Amino acid sequence: MVPRLEAELLVLNPLRAVWLTLAAAFLLTLLLQLMPPRLLPGCALFQDLIRHGKTKHGGPPRPAICRAFDVPKRYFSHFYIMSVLWNGFLLWNLTQALFLGVPFPDWLHVLLRLLGAAQFRGGELALSAFLVLVFLWLHSVRRLLECFYVSVFSDAVIHIVQYCFGLVYYVLVGLTVLSQVPMDGRHVNVIGKNLVMQARWFHILGMMMFIWSSVHQYKCHVILGNLRKNKAGVVIHCNHRIPFGDWFEYVSSPNYLAELMIYISMAVTFGFHNLTWWLVVTYVFFNQALSAFLSHKFYRSKFVSYPKHRKAFLPFLF
Incomplete structure (x- = not known):
């Protein structure tokens, strides 16, 4: 039974192939963005496909053909x-x-x-x-x-x-x-x-991690939403401001970090050994890391007083 199980774990089925391909694609894209600006791909469509929201303003000029698909x-x-x-x-x-x-x-x-x-x-x-x-x-x-x-x-x-x-x-x-x-x-x-x-111990641990990560993600979204509201909760503008509080003290995109932690909590719930789900987690890691890196660049370019100690995605590391 054990050799059969080990052989099954090594099988690259269609689902694993999809998640592995997505993870590799976003890893490559992230590595390209980490290169010096003069070496970045100049294709407007490529930059348009990897950016969304505010980060589109930090990319190259967008031709009309790109804006047509907004x-x-x-x-x-x-x-x-x-x-x-x-x-x-x-x-x-x-x-x-x-x-x-x-x-x-x-x-x-x-x-x-x-x-x-x-x-x-x-x-x-x-x-x-x-x-x-x-x-x-x-x-x-x-x-x-x-x-x-x-x-x-x-x-x-x-x-x-x-x-x-x-x-x-x-x-x-x-x-x-x-x-x-x-x-x-x-x-x-x-x-x-x-x-x-x-029921096993890792089910309890996974549940606790899921709740903990979800609470922090909710707090981060509340902080972001409140930046555009007055004390009465009324939306007064849609401008970008520097967020503070909770995990924002460590990284620019704690909501993306919390998203990763949520998926890791699911991997824990699977008992740590589920290869297919770890491929999903790998994809989520590189996907969220790319978005966080682009957001970090946006904040640093827009705000001169942006906290220098903040990292993009992983506290103290990246």
Whole structure:
């Protein structure tokens, strides 16, 4: 069983290939941005695709053809609407499978198999995938509510390609979680037939990390939103100001750091050893690091008095 499990861990299935490719692409993009300005790719489309919101102002001049594909940044809420609906649907199917023994729909089972879901994952716990899917859904609900009631969006934009990618991302990440469920045909294989008995110490640790990271991300979004409001909570402008408080004392984009920590908490909930999810975490790391680096450059170029001790993404390091 052990050699078989080790061999399975080394298989590069379609899902792992996708996340590995995305991680490599964003790593390469980040490395390019770290190069001296004179060596940066001058392609306006390339710069337009990696920047969004305020960071588009720090890039090269945008030709009219690029501006033609702009989408309001406030459409970020659509990502979370998609996630709440789609991942809520997946969570409903998984809940029925775990507690009522209802098999997955044929089309969903076929899709999971095409993406690389394996049968009888030795040592995998159905509870881990269930908790991670719950975390993902709760995270999406919170972010959706923040988009409506906390964040104050300006007239900043994103590229239509970024918008489409964001919609597909939350579909793919939900399927990735569901593909980690141990299966017996179309049925979920629950070891011992008792989900509660699968509880392990890393489930508790992962849950605590998820809550801790989510609280800090919420605090950071409140701080950013309040920069554009008066004491009565009324929006008075959409300008950028230097944020202070909480993790902003250490990095320019603590909300991105908290996002990474949320995904790491899910890796912990999977028991540390889930290679597929660590590839997701790797992608999130480079994706958020790139956004944080570009935001850091924007702040430092716009504000002469910007705190010099702040790093872009990782406290004291980067």
